[in-house]
Structures are given as C-alpha cells and as structure tokens.
Amino acid sequence: MELFAVPDLPEIRSGDDLASLVADRVDLRAGDVVCVASTVVSKAEGRTVDLADVTAGERARSVAARLERITGEEKDPRFAQVVIEESSDLVMEAPFLLTETRFGHITVNAGIDRSNVPGADLLLLPADPTASAARLHEEWGVPAVVTDTCGRPFRHGQRGVAIGWAGMPASRDWRGETDRDGRELDVTVESVVDELAAAANLLSGEGDGGTPVVVVRGFEFGDHAGSDELFRSYEDDLVRQALQEWEFDG
Incomplete structure (x- = not known):
C-alpha cells in the first residue's frame, strides 16, 4: 500500500468543484481510496461564518x-x-x-x-460528511473518506479520523473469525476508515501544509464482513453517560 498527496490544489472557495479539481491532478485507479480533509469539503460547500x-x-x-x-x-x-x-x-x-x-x-x-x-x-464541519463523501465517490468512482483531526481520551495529541465515508464499509468486522489458535473473535471490529484517515493525515498534516487530499493506493479490505457502525449511540457509550452525570463546578 502507498499513499501520496494530490499536488498543486488551489485555495478552495465556496462553489468550487472539488471532485474535478482533484481528478484533474491525479489519475485515479480502481482500488484507490481518496481521503479528503473536511476543511476543503466545508470550503467548497460554503460552510463559513x-x-x-x-x-x-x-x-x-x-x-x-x-x-x-x-x-x-x-x-x-x-x-x-x-x-x-x-x-x-x-x-x-x-x-x-x-x-x-x-x-x-x-x-x-x-x-x-x-x-x-x-x-x-x-x-x-460539513453538515453531512457522509453525503459529501457520497457525492465525491459518485464523481470519482472510488471510495471517498472525509477526515478531520481530533484528540482521543487518555492520550495527548491529535490524529486523523473519518467523519464521513462512501464506497466502502467503515469497519472490518472480525467477529466470528478465528485467531491463529482457532479461538473465535467476538468483539473485534476494526475501524479501517479511521486508520486510513490517520495514515493520510501523516501527509496532509496540520498548519500550512496545503495538501488536504491524499490518495491511498493498494489498500485491500479483504474477505471480511463490513460494518458501518462508527459513532456509538448514547445507550452504548458508558464514558459519555458518566460525563453527563458528572457536573464540573469549577
């Protein structure tokens, strides 16, 4: 697998055809996945205040x-x-x-x-990043992942995550498969869109890099079940429930 940033993209403005701007600069192939920073998606969609x-x-x-x-x-x-x-x-x-x-x-x-x-x-952020990714996927004919950066509980620093995706499942679902010793996996669901977003962020970077679109070439999802459950529901999120029961009084 290899990743490369799409070169020479201009400053994106409201109404710009982001899909065409990318397609004009890179020859996309079957099997590619394109990771796009939410900033340029939002700019093209006029999401400024x-x-x-x-x-x-x-x-x-x-x-x-x-x-x-x-x-x-x-x-x-x-x-x-x-x-x-x-x-x-x-x-x-x-x-x-x-x-x-x-x-x-x-x-x-x-x-x-x-x-x-x-x-x-x-x-x-885009109003509906998955709908944004679906439009890009339709134009490019390859999967699209809209990315953002955010922190993670219990760790310092930020990393890339997926906030919208289309053309591929969000996760590999390993449940029901076995490890090398024949033990059945019963909880492992691998968020591949987050992993691709984090890898892309190594190239798109932060600050003034100016390379918000990254092509992932050679990624193989493999023979696994897919899942699109990325965001936990409130009922399934024990940390969020605990946070909302805790009142910070300063």
Missing part, C-alpha cells in the same frame, strides 16, 4: 460566562452560539465544550475551525 453576523442567545451567553469564569480566559458568546447551533447535544459544558455534532461525531466545539479560513472567522 462571520461572527459579526451571529447574535448570541441566552444559553450561549451563560455558557460563555461560565467558561470564562472557570478558565480565566475571555470567551465570545457568539462563538458559543455557533457551537450550540452546530450540535445536537452538549456532552460537557465545562471546562470546555464537548459536543455531539448533528451527524453523530463527538468532538470539542462541534469541530469548528479558526485556522486556514481566509475571508471568514469560522469554518464549520
């Missing part, structure tokens, strides 16, 4: 005031308002905003970005 256009509601002002009191840092209630609007649930309101996006991803501040957003204050 100017804070001057935002009016903070009562809840946003309360959330911002509490965060400011706890952290000692100034918090803009308009930013809190945008986070609330992009979230189906605030999993934690302090000492930071841990949210569930409307498509099921748990992340800080609804994944809203302030960097690499020329001409706007904020860049939102």
